[in-house]
Amino acid sequence: MQVFLSQLTLGLVNGSFYAMLSLGLAVIFGLLGIVNFAHGALYTLGAYVAFIGMDKLGINYWVALAVAPIVIGALGVVIERLFLRHLYKIDPIYGLLLTFGLALIAEGVLRFYFGVSGQSYDKPELLSGSTDLGFMVLPNYRAWVVIASLVVCLGTWFLIERTSLGATLRAGTENPALVQAFGINVPLMVTLTYAGGAGLAALAGVLAAPVIQVTPLMGSSLIIVVFAVVVIGGMGSILGSIVTGLALGLVEGLTKVFYPEASSIVVFVIMAIVLMVRPAGLFGKEA
Amino acid sequence: MFKLKSIVPACSLALAAMFATAPAHAQISGDVIRIGFISDLSGLYADIDGPAGGEAIRMAVADMGGAIAGKKIEVLVADHQNKPDVAAAKAREWFDTQGVDMLVGGTNSGTALAMAKVAQEKKKLYISVGAASSALTNEQCSPYTVHYAYDTTALAKGTGNAVVKAGGKSWYFLTADYAFGTQLQNDTTAVVKAAGGNVIGAVRHPLSASDFSSFLLQAQQSKAQILGLANAGGDTINSVKAANEFGITKTMKLAGLLMFINDVHSLGLKATQGMYLTDSWYWNRDAETRAWSRKFFEKFKRMPSSIQAADYSAALQYLTAVKATGSDDSDKVLAQMKKTKINDIYTKGGWIRDDGSMIHDMYLMQVKSPDKSTEPWDYYNIVETFKGETAWTTKSESKCATWK
Numbered sequence: 212m213q214v215f216l217s218q219l220t221l222g223l224v225n226g227s228f229y230a231m232l233s234l235g236l237a238v239i240f241g242l243l244g245i246v247n248f249a250h251g252a253l254y255t256l257g258a259y260v261a262f263i264g265m266d267k268l269g270i271n272y273w274v275a276l277a278v279a280p281i282v283i284g285a286l287g288v289v290i291e292r293l294f295l296r297h298l299y300k301i302d303p304i305y306g307l308l309l310t311f312g313l314a315l316i317a318e319g320v321l322r323f324y325f326g327v328s329g330q331s332y333d334k335p336e337l338l339s340g341s342t343d344l345g346f347m348v349l350p351n352y353r354a355w356v357v358i359a360s361l362v363v364c365l366g367t368w369f370l371i372e373r374t375s376l377g378a379t380l381r382a383g384t385e386n387p388a389l390v391q392a393f394g395i396n397v398p399l400m401v402t403l404t405y406a407g408g409a410g411l412a413a414l415a416g417v418l419a420a421p422v423i424q425v426t427p428l429m430g431s432s433l434i435i436v437v438f439a440v441v442v443i444g445g446m447g448s449i450l451g452s453i454v455t456g457l458a459l460g461l462v463e464g465l466t467k468v469f470y471p472e473a474s475s476i477v478v479f480v481i482m483a484i485v486l487m488v489r490p491a492g493l494f495g496k497e498a
Numbered sequence: 499m500f501k502l503k504s505i506v507p508a509c510s511l512a513l514a515a516m517f518a519t520a521p522a523h524a525q526i527s528g529d530v531i532r533i534g535f536i537s538d539l540s541g542l543y544a545d546i547d548g549p550a551g552g553e554a555i556r557m558a559v560a561d562m563g564g565a566i567a568g569k570k571i572e573v574l575v576a577d578h579q580n581k582p583d584v585a586a587a588k589a590r591e592w593f594d595t596q597g598v599d600m601l602v603g604g605t606n607s608g609t610a611l612a613m614a615k616v617a618q619e620k621k622k623l624y625i626s627v628g629a630a631s632s633a634l635t636n637e638q639c640s641p642y643t644v645h646y647a648y649d650t651t652a653l654a655k656g657t658g659n660a661v662v663k664a665g666g667k668s669w670y671f672l673t674a675d676y677a678f679g680t681q682l683q684n685d686t687t688a689v690v691k692a693a694g695g696n697v698i699g700a701v702r703h704p705l706s707a708s709d710f711s712s713f714l715l716q717a718q719q720s721k722a723q724i725l726g727l728a729n730a731g732g733d734t735i736n737s738v739k740a741a742n743e744f745g746i747t748k749t750m751k752l753a754g755l756l757m758f759i760n761d762v763h764s765l766g767l768k769a770t771q772g773m774y775l776t777d778s779w780y781w782n783r784d785a786e787t788r789a790w791s792r793k794f795f796e797k798f799k800r801m802p803s804s805i806q807a808a809d810y811s812a813a814l815q816y817l818t819a820v821k822a823t824g825s826d827d828s829d830k831v832l833a834q835m836k837k838t839k840i841n842d843i844y845t846k847g848g849w850i851r852d853d854g855s856m857i858h859d860m861y862l863m864q865v866k867s868p869d870k871s872t873e874p875w876d877y878y879n880i881v882e883t884f885k886g887e888t889a890w891t892t893k894s895e896s897k898c899a900t901w902k
Contacts, residue, residue, distance in 0.1 A: 214719060221712045319540075326800070328545040328735060328764035341745060347715065350743050422743070423708070424735050424764065428542065432708050467712040472675050474712075475704035 217347035218464045224353045226460020227360035228415055232433065233440040233452040234364050235411035238371065241447030242384045242404045245295055245306040251434030252314035253409045257283050257416025258425045259321060262332050272335040272421070279417045280410035287409030291402045314431070321427035329426030356418050363414065364453045371449055380404060439482045445495025455493060525825035526569040528597040533559070533813060536588055536613065537604020537628055539577035542706050542732035546758040547605040547628040549575070550798050551809040555602060557794070558813035566821045573813075574598060578609045580705070585609035586616050593620040599826040600625065600816055602809060605731075607631035607678035614643045623828040625812045628805045630730070630756060631681045632891065635854040639898035642828060643854040644835070647808035648778045650682040652889040653755055656776030656862050658689035660882065661724055661753050664774075670722035670750075671700035672713055672737055674729035682728040682755050698722045707733065710740040718746050725750045727757075735761050742769050758803045762865055762877050771867040778860055779804035779844055780878050790843040801875040811844030848886065853901040857886035 232254060239247045260279040264270035270278060290313065298306045338352040371377035380400060383390040387397045416430075423429060440459055444451030459478050466477040473480075485493060535552045538544050552575040559571045574592060578585035585603075592598035593616065601617055603610045603626040610629030617624030618640040625644045626634050632649040669690050673679040679702070687697050698720045701713045714737065717725050725741065727734050734757055741747050754761070757775040781791035781801045790810075794802045802810075819834040820826050832850075840848035840856065848858035863878040871877060893901065 214716070217715055218712055221709075221715065224711070225709050322540065322544070326545045326760075327540070327542060327548075327732065328760045329732065330764065331739070331766055331769075348745055350745075352743075353711075422740075424732065424739060426732060428706070428732070429708075432706050436708075464712055468716065471713065471716075472702050472704070475707065 213346045214468055215465075217344075218468045219461055220344070220347060220349060221353075222461040222464020223357055223457065224460070225463060226457035227357045228419060228433070228456075229437055229440050229460050230364050230453045230456030231360045231415040231418075232412060232437040233444065233456045234367055234449065235408040235415075236437060236441050237444070237447055237449050237452035238367065238411070239405060239408040240441070241449065242380060243295070243401060244299065244303060244384075245310065245405075246303055247405075247408065248307055248311035248434070249290070249313045249317070250310075250408075250412050250437065251430030252317035253283055253287070253412035253430075254416040254419070254433065255321065255427060255430035256286070256317060257413025258332070258420040258429060259325075259416075260413065261417045261420050262330050262425045265332065266330075272417075276414065276417050280413045283413030283416075284406040284410035287406035288402055290409070291405040295405065296398065296401075314434075318427050318431060325427060327426055327428060329424035329429075332420040332425050334421040352421055356422070359418060360415075363411070367411070368449050368453060436478050439478045441492075443478075443482050443485045443492055445492025448492065448494040448496075451492060451494025525823075525827065526566075526820075527599060527826055529569055530597065531566060531569055531571045531817070531820055531826050532574060532592075532596065532598045532600075533571070533816070534574045534576070534589070534592045534596070534598040534601045535604065535809070536576045536578050536585055536601065536609070538580050538606055538609075539575070541580050543580070543605035543628070543730065545760045545764075546731060546803045547805045547809070550794075550800075550802070551604055551628065551806050553797060554794070554802065554806045554810040555813040558810045558817065561814060562817045562821070566817065567824065571817065578604075578606070580606050580609065582608045582612035586612040589613045589616040590620075593617070593622050598622070600828070600831070602627055602812055604628040604809075605805065607634070607681065608676050610634060611638055611677060614638065614640050617642050621828060623816070623832050625816065627808045627812050629678070631678050632685060633677065633681060635896075635898060636891065637897050639853050639900060641854075641900055642832070644812075644832070644850055644856060645854050646812045646856045647805055648776075648860065649855065649890070650678070650685040651891045652778075652860050652884075653682065653776045654685035654689045655889055656860055656882075656884060657753055657755055657774055658686045658726075659693055660774055660776075660862050661751075662690055662693040662695040666724040666751055666753070667695040668722040669695060669697045669724045669726050669753075670717045670720040671697070671726045671728050672710075672717055673700050673702045674733055675702040675704055678730070679728045683726070686726055686728065686755055700728075703729070703733070705733065707736070710737045711744060713737075714740050714744055714746050718744070718749060723751060724753050726753045726755055728755050730756045731758075731761065735764055738765055738769060758805070759801060759875065759877060760803055763800070763875065767866060767868040767871055767877065770865045773865045774862060774881070775865070775878075776860055776862055777804045778858065779807045780861060780863060780880065781807070782876055782878070783861075783880065786843050807844045811840070811842050814842055815840055851890075851901075853896055853898040855890050857890055859886055860884045860889040 257279045261275035264275050341350045383397045391397050440456050444455035466474045537547045576588045600623045603613045605628035607629040610626045627646045630650050632651040634645045671683045673683045701716050754775045762770050819831045823830045823834045836850045845858035862882040
């Protein structure tokens with residue numbers, strides 16, 4: 212039972228990362244129709260902004276938590292304005308290829324400057340202890356990750372599904388011409404959406420930095436799983452990506468107890484089954 | 499019909515031309531000595547070997563003057579992305595179409611075993627440097643494989659014995675789930691049991707796992723004294739990091755079964771101090787290694803790993819043998835290499851045994867505490883030197899068919 216509970220808790224921590232990353236992907240896909248393969252790289256870059264900030268400029272963790280999403284969000288603006296906006300009207304495969312290329316470039320540049328062994332990023336003093344939960348000792352930082360990610364995910368969901376700004380966003384992607392006619396600057400809205408998704412990835416990167424080694428490869432080892440999460444949840448479904456992210460974290464955690472060798476493929480097995488039974492994903496609308 | 503008629507003479511002309519360019523007395527095929535290097539250039543092992551490993555080979559070429567008896571020396575480098583099929587296909591392509599005379603295999607045992615098979619089939623010399631699996635010279639040994647730097651047996655004997663001797667009797671393994679990890683676990687298990695210890699269990703993790711906390715928690719629940727890390731590179735780094743975070747280092751001692759100086763550098767001395775590790779080489783061993791390493795440092799702004807030093811040495815010894823025999827024929831060069839003791843910055847008095855193992859001293863080292871480290875990359879104390887004959891497997895234990 213102890214084993215069971217502690218693995219579930221760890222699964223929840225990993226699920227939080229999946230949820231946050233797949234959320235950004237879902238927002239970008241849902242509103243822009245772009246399959247953003249650069250998402251993993253944006254996550255890595257977020258972690259590196261935090262690392263470089265700490266190393267060179269003495270910026271602490273809490274400031275990095277705010278600064279990294281802004282910096283990477285700004286990068287998102289550049290990417291959207293410079294490249295992506297030319298691709299909305301053509302086959303989605305081009306967007307996928309372009310963002311994949313950008314991801315490879317980012318990874319290569321980081322590898323060139325920092326090597327693959329990576330850098331350590333210290334936890335903030337405030338969260339450095341650990342709490343005895345009875346069945347396991349949970350580092351406080353991991354608990355913080357779960358809370359922060361839940362707040363961010365639910366906040367994003369609320370913003371898009373329950374506010375008038377979100378309604379405008381959704382309308383703007385549904386029928387840009389009509390929304391434009393109401394005097395709303397749709398291209399700007401789209402740019403900011405991409406920037407927002409990029410910022411979310413960067414935030415996840417900063418949250419992850421103290422937990423794992425900051426390396427150029429940290430994004431690429433995660434992004435494939437995150438894509439599977441989005442597919443299982445239903446492409447573009449925001450609530451779906453949050454729930455699926457957390458759930459798959461739990462499933463993966465349990466797999467690590469019962470059959471650890473399969474832990475890296477269990478997500479894809481589930482994806483295959485879901486695609487056979489419900490091709491639109493668990494929370495997706497049937498086309 | 500017309501076409502066929504014209505093709506036959508054309509072919510015989512082409513054949514004649516091919517033979518004409520290779521006169522019978524010339525011993526260097528294609529008039530170029532080509533060394534191929536296939537390693538992980540971009541993945542989790544790219545720092546311990548990677549592009550800098552290729553450069554180390556180029557340093558050896560430069561030290562030989564870039565040519566032997568007027569024949570140019572070329573180095574080809576490719577990335578196998580840790581995929582055995584990619585490694586084997588590249589090796590085959592190079593032997594078949596690029597005229598590669600000798601192949602240096604980099605990190606990752608899965609790829610190394612795949613390349614060894616291709617080299618054996620093509621009867622070309624294959625020097626495996628970065629890979630650890632002892633199967634290369636044991637169950638899957640080949641007359642064309644030289645296993646140069648270290649293997650899982652030598653690592654296991656070094657760290658396994660030392661840790662059991664220091665009181666670490668009960669072990670639990672955290673193992674990378676592929677050829678190398680399982681081999682290292684098996685070899686260490688044998689050593690631990692022989693020394694009077696016992697193994698409680700093991701958990702296998704996928705290569706490049708993104709999170710190690712679940713695996714570590716299972717290890718902790720085993721109540722073993724020692725956590726043997728049968729993994730490498732980024733996986734070892736993240737294991738050590740998570741072990742510190744979850745307080746596992748308070749109840750268990752970590753034994754890094756394969757750790758490189760890059761891993762220690764990346765984790766920092768605070769997280770690694772006191773750890774034992776076995777390695778074939780340390781840059782700060784003596785004046786000679788320091789001098790070479792500083793040259794390497796000039797280029798890469800980091801100190802060489804044991805693998806990179808071994809890449810250099812392997813290429814240097816190969817080229818020396820080519821020079822001595824005046825030939826790049828694999829059989830002749832290998833015979834020459836086996837006759838000659840290896841003395842360079844990497845090792846003193848090393849020799850190639852008939853199973854393909856290069857027998858040389860190994861070192862048990864302990865990571866210094868931060869206050870004892872006097873300069874950047876000054877990380878180890880050499881605790882014990884194992885003589886080559888004791889470090890590697892013995893003839894009676896070996897299952898290598900060609901060494902019986």
